[in-house]
Amino acid sequence: MTPSVADLRALWPELIVAGAALVIMVWGTFMVQDRQSPLRWATTLALIAALSETLALGADARALFGGMYSRDAAALVLQTIALGGAVMAVWLSGDYVERTRLEAGEFYALVLVAALGTMVMAAGSDLIMIFLGLETLSIPLYVLAAYARDDLRSQEAGMKYFLLGAFSSVFFLYGIALIYGVTGSTSLVRLGAVAASDSIMLRIGIGLLLIGLAFKAAVVPFHAWAPDVYEGAPLPVTAYMSVIAKVGAFAALLRVFPGTLGAQTAQWAGALALLSILTMVLGNFAALLQTNLKRLLAYSSIAHTGFMMIGVAAGTRQGAWGVAFYLFAYTFMTLGAFAVLLMLERRGEEADQITDLTGLASRSPSLAAAMAVCMVSLAGLPPTAGFIAKFYVFAAALDAGQTALAVLGVLASVVSAYFYLRVAYTMFTGEPQGDVSFAGGRWVAAALAVAVIGVLALGVFPAPVTAFVQQLGQALR
Amino acid sequence: MSVPIPYYLALSALLFTMGVVGVLVRRNALVIFMSIELMLNSVNLTFVAFARQFGTVEGQVTVFFVMVIAAVEVVVGLSIIIAIFRTRDTMDIDDVDLLRG
Numbered sequence: 001m002t003p004s005v006a007d008l009r010a011l012w013p014e015l016i017v018a019g020a021a022l023v024i025m026v027w028g029t030f031m032v033q034d035r036q037s038p039l040r041w042a043t044t045l046a047l048i049a050a051l052s053e054t055l056a057l058g059a060d061a062r063a064l065f066g067g068m069y070s071r072d073a074a075a076l077v078l079q080t081i082a083l084g085g086a087v088m089a090v091w092l093s094g095d096y097v098e099r100t101r102l103e104a105g106e107f108y109a110l111v112l113v114a115a116l117g118t119m120v121m122a123a124g125s126d127l128i129m130i131f132l133g134l135e136t137l138s139i140p141l142y143v144l145a146a147y148a149r150d151d152l153r154s155q156e157a158g159m160k161y162f163l164l165g166a167f168s169s170v171f172f173l174y175g176i177a178l179i180y181g182v183t184g185s186t187s188l189v190r191l192g193a194v195a196a197s198d199s200i201m202l203r204i205g206i207g208l209l210l211i212g213l214a215f216k217a218a219v220v221p222f223h224a225w226a227p228d229v230y231e232g233a234p235l236p237v238t239a240y241m242s243v244i245a246k247v248g249a250f251a252a253l254l255r256v257f258p259g260t261l262g263a264q265t266a267q268w269a270g271a272l273a274l275l276s277i278l279t280m281v282l283g284n285f286a287a288l289l290q291t292n293l294k295r296l297l298a299y300s301s302i303a304h305t306g307f308m309m310i311g312v313a314a315g316t317r318q319g320a321w322g323v324a325f326y327l328f329a330y331t332f333m334t335l336g337a338f339a340v341l342l343m344l345e346r347r348g349e350e351a352d353q354i355t356d357l358t359g360l361a362s363r364s365p366s367l368a369a370a371m372a373v374c375m376v377s378l379a380g381l382p383p384t385a386g387f388i389a390k391f392y393v394f395a396a397a398l399d400a401g402q403t404a405l406a407v408l409g410v411l412a413s414v415v416s417a418y419f420y421l422r423v424a425y426t427m428f429t430g431e432p433q434g435d436v437s438f439a440g441g442r443w444v445a446a447a448l449a450v451a452v453i454g455v456l457a458l459g460v461f462p463a464p465v466t467a468f469v470q471q472l473g474q475a476l477r
Numbered sequence: 478m479s480v481p482i483p484y485y486l487a488l489s490a491l492l493f494t495m496g497v498v499g500v501l502v503r504r505n506a507l508v509i510f511m512s513i514e515l516m517l518n519s520v521n522l523t524f525v526a527f528a529r530q531f532g533t534v535e536g537q538v539t540v541f542f543v544m545v546i547a548a549v550e551v552v553v554g555l556s557i558i559i560a561i562f563r564t565r566d567t568m569d570i571d572d573v574d575l576l577r578g
Contacts, residue, residue, distance in 0.1 A: 170513060
């Protein structure tokens, strides 16, 4: 079957990103070190072009390529988050990449390919398509984690991420194989049609899919890689993967669980709720003990995965768009926190200890204020995006009758307030560290400004974004 | 007389389990990687066996996708492992332990 021109036209955003990745990778090899800023512009323009094309294609549901791919509201919302996060990540990376003399062309190409993977996961309506998206997302991230290849910690992060990531992908794939064995097809539509049968093989298959995605999203007990990889990877890579991998994994979780198996909520909601509780508890309590900020943000990202899982476990439309809103908020607040770290350095190295922030407020009040906003949002306090996002997923859990889940979520947020606000407290007390200096640049500052404005805008005027993500609820089921 | 499909499924499940055990108990990064490849190929066997059972081509096509992905993983994985071996002269994952806490 030849794909029709109309199908290809609906694939424009993906084609732009893929094409730009190839061009930028080749172009980068002709660039002189220290004069690589055109690559940053080109990457940004390509991502913005893809983003506007995604928005222009709209939310009308269309099945493409014989039902392998769907351009619908879920794809619209999730691809928007992925591309927006990727634009900010590129802005965050630029100065760091030039400062540390990493290969810029390949770096941006890998960033684009990972974004492409998430876009495919967001729009795939066939398990094979989702698997290809998962690998297109993961493989560039393995390379990026090991990108500072002379740095022992970066190498180690790359190897750990690679071995555990590849291991988990195979579980996902075996799940697809077993589902194929029951349904005779890898299509999600077909899976939804036969989901009511109580075949053991089907259950095992779906469980294996869940394990594979839980690894990618860093859900406890499949989170062991996250703290090490986050700590070891170069700082902008940590920022990027904390966002893009999460968007991809939750896109697939939403498509498979509330999207396809929506009629069987009772069978899987309990398991997802249990994972959610474990993730929230372990993520938040382990974060209490951290002294390294990258590691703290790693446990923070695990904890937020737990909060997002509440929305998936609710199994309703409200839960699904709550997750999408949460992903929006998470993108802004996490990238904002990483932007602050990227604007500091300790004797030419990453300033990644909490003590490096001591007395920051007296040296740069605006930077400290920006970090404080992000921390308040991560803790889930008003008037920030984090509060509204938590409110939506907790409300979804309550409406779905999962009261215990919502209550535990609130308690976990209370615990989380302690370590986030401790970081904020550190900045406003004590003497500044002599060996910590400012390293930022205009691009990082721009990303930080966007992140902080995003966090506050979503917190004070959530209505437009809420209306936007609610379309996703209509697309699933 | 052909071998019945369930035999293939049992074999692939056995290979998959061997792969999982290999990943969990072995300490050499290369051997772990080989175990992952074993798991991937056991999944391929499952796909082909089911494709044969249903008489559809979908499972066989999937195998090609999986083979390409396995090849890409080899490229990325081996280069990371080689980079580590060059700087540390070890492939034992217990010796690669700077990151912890």
